[in-house]
Amino acid sequence: MEVGQIRGSAVYLHRGHHRRSLSVSLSIAPPKSEKRIFMLGMGFVGQTLARKLHNQxxxxxxxxxxxxKKKQLEDMGFHVHLFDANYPDLNxxxxxxxxxxxxxxxPPMLGIGDPMLQHEELIRSSLVNGDMQWLCYLSSTSVYxxxxGELVDEDYPTNPENELAKLRLASEEGWSNLAHCLGFSPLIFRLGGIYGPRRSAIDTLIKQKPLSEGQKRRTHRKYTSRVHVEDICQALMATIDKPPPREVYNIVDDDxxxxxEVFENARKLVEKKWPGLNLQPLEQKDRSIVETRNLKGEKRVSNARMKNELGVQLLHPDYRSGLQSIIDQIESPF
Structure with missing residues (x-):
């Protein structure tokens, strides 16, 4: 579907009195449709959801x-704008x-906070008297x-400990307040660790990728909540046409x-499908660390509200199901 476009100079606001411009191609307006969604940040979750909604x-x-990335997304049929949240384009x-x-x-940024909520007044003025009826902010279970090791539901008091988790909670509050000011209830989805095709323990093993900082922090945790990207999309789509009764939902699997344990299972799946593939050895646990560890971030996150109120039946209730589906889709490890 094509839309009219203009070429021009997009003005970016900078803190202080400086301005700079960048020549970009901007859509005048989306095509008329009853169902129109704008995704601020078309990352892993956004792209997966976008494909599903586009097909509908x-x-x-x-x-x-x-x-x-803009070219890749446009080739998929989406209308995409280059955007720097620190210098928001008024157009x-x-x-x-x-x-x-x-x-x-x-996500929020250290030293900055939520990069978009810095410009809340601009966003608010853009949305007043508009067509917006649904706003969902993707947050994290780190806010708890x-x-x-307790079982944590959405009524459990939040107590973020590191700076990023504190900024996550502030972002939740900021987007929630903005939605209420515009006259509708927001949605806050607190996600577990996100995985899926091309982003899983299997992919890390096959590509011999080093562990991310987040993975390193979780190495010695007894509990790590996670969720397959397809189940996140299930939950999002369950709320799009029918507003749910609550504002906050934990989006995690059952395990x-x-x-x-996840990486051990991933390794067995890879070795079974491609015998002889030379994989790096799994990191050995340092028992002294495990025995004396401070259980920072330890919690078991409940998904009962998601199931009962959104009607989500998990496609991948645990990592075993999720990893099996991922490896089944990979034809070659190279």
């Missing part, structure tokens, strides 16, 4: 931060009023902090298993 006739638009913000649904998938 939705107009899907969003933002990314580089030309290569793009003005387009928001034409959309019925708004997914926020941009260390719960000593908060330790990371080492």
């Amino acid at each position: 006739g939705w107009v899907v638009s969003g933002t990314c931060t580089n030309h290569v 793009v913000l003005q387009l928001l009023k034409n959309y019925t649904h708004f997914l926020v998938s941009v 902090g260390d719960c000593g 908060p298993a330790p990371r080492e």
Whole structure:
């Protein structure tokens, strides 16, 4: 589906009195449709959801931060804008009023906080008297902090411990307040660790990738909540047409298993499918660390509200199901 476009100079606001411009191609407005979603940050979750909604006739638009990704997303049929949240483009913000649904998938940044909520007044003025009726902010279960291994539901007191988790909670509050000011209830999805095709323990083993900082932090945890990207999309799609009764939902699977257990299972699957593939050895646990560890971040996150109120039946209730589906889709490890 094509839309009219203009070429011009997009003005970015900078803190202070400086301005700079960048020549970009901007859509005047999305095509007329009853279902129009704008995704602030078309990352792993956003792209997966976008493909599903696009196949159902939705107009899907969003933002990314580089030309290569923009071209890839446009080739998929999406309307995409290059966007720097620190220097928001007024033209793009003005387009928001034409959309019925708004997914926020941009994480906070250390030293800055939520990069978009710095410009809350601009966003608010863009959305007033617009078509917006649904806003979902993708947050993290890290806002609960260390719960000593307890089962945590959405009514459990939040107690973020590190700076990023504190900023996550502040972002939740900021987007929630903005939605209420616009006259509708927001959705806050607290996600576990996200995995799926091309982003899993199997992919890490096959590609011999070093562990991410997040993975390293979780190495010695007894519990790590996670969720397959397809189940996140299930939960999102369950709320799009029918507003749920609550605002906050934990989006996790049924099995908060330790990371080492997940990687052991992934290794067995890889070795079974491709015997002889030379994999790096799994990291050995340092028993002294395990025995004396401070259980920071330890919690078992409940998904009962998601199941009962959103009607989500998990496609992948545990990592075993999720990893099996991922390896079944991979034809070659190279």
